[in-house]
Amino acid sequence: MSGPGLWQDTIQPGSSWSLILRRGRELRIEDVEGAANVAAIFYNFDCPVERYNMPDTLKAQHTAHLTRGFVLYSDMGRILCSITEDSCGWHDPLCGHNDAAAVRAKYGSSSYQSARNGWHRNPRDNFLTELGKYGLGLRDLTANVNFFSKVVVGDDGSMEFVPRNSLPGESVTLRAEMNLLVILDTGQHPLDPNPLYSPKPVRFAVRESAPVAPDDLCRLSRPENTRGFINTERYFL
């Protein structure tokens, strides 16, 4: 069971946010209006050269999507965070994020000078801005997770965005297994077919999480994850 809320806030549409999420805390993200996308990257806050690794996450769990029971691996064989709750059922780890040129090509130009804070922002520049606040940059930007978005792969390898994957009020909860630098961005998914610039807001809450029990769902969901938890626990001895 989760502890009391420590902190709640909203990330505005098309905006980014970074926070330190310590081991033993959890982050609940809620899609307020439906059809949100939250691009997320994760670093070991104590040693940021250890960071989320998309291939290690996929191949350890033989999956190309993320939901409750799955964990996010670093490149060092440790678990950054676990997905302990999820009403949505599918989060995309494959598709990365848009840059300024992609947003301009898809949605047209809109500068700060003309549109003030309603201008068209893009996840790439937002990520670089937040990374810069911690002394990190382009070399540190890796493949991100896109929470609330679904992309299915056909037998021929083709990729298809599935609209309406996330309905209003859907939420996902990430339990930090290490001290994390988390960077979130609410820009639209790269394969979102919506021709309009229409990113959505999300609410988040930081809470205390219960200790990871011996029979924890994420620990036991695969033998790989049991070993991943052993590696992670040894890191904190």
Next chain:
Amino acid sequence: MVEGLLSPESAVYNEIIPAGEGWIHRIDAGQIFRIVDLEGNQAVDTLFYNAEDTSERYSATDTIVAQRNIYLTTGTVLMSNLRRPMLTIVADTCGRHDTLGGACATESNQVRYAIEKRHMHACRNSFLMAIADPKWDLTKRDITANINLFMNVPVTPEGRLTFEDGISNPMKYVEMRAEMDVVAVISNCPQLNNPCNGYDPTPVQVLIWNAPPGSSGA
């Protein structure tokens, strides 16, 4: 399946990468780069960097989103993290290559197989040795999601990632044209714990040809 037209005799570079070893080399814009799976079923973990600014590098996500397909084969443009073409696959006698499975590491081997497997040689150790000379301007933070040439990693419509037996055979090869000056980093995969190398890592051959006269290469 598209075959290349070049003969090994005219290559300006022709070397063997022994099983389990790393390799790093510059390839100029316009040059043709071929990797040959000499004995079959050998995963070749490959990364590319802009030779002039290594913060620009091969990006798996940008490449698969640009072509809306997760498999790499003839016609695939390998895109950088700045969404610029780095190389184009111009010939491929294997038919499908992976870019989601990443490179094996001593740490990920612990997770995937057993905590006691940490001593076994792994690709990311070969990558780190290949880039150890400071002249390449690369460190661990530059090692990103790579290409696995000759590896077969299908994704199902239900969102499962599966490691299937290789579809490569002896002398299958893939050939690409550099669209910018790049540094290529290869780990000839030493993995013994799964069928990606048929449980028997073997050597591969790398060849480079100069840009054909009159081509658009720089």
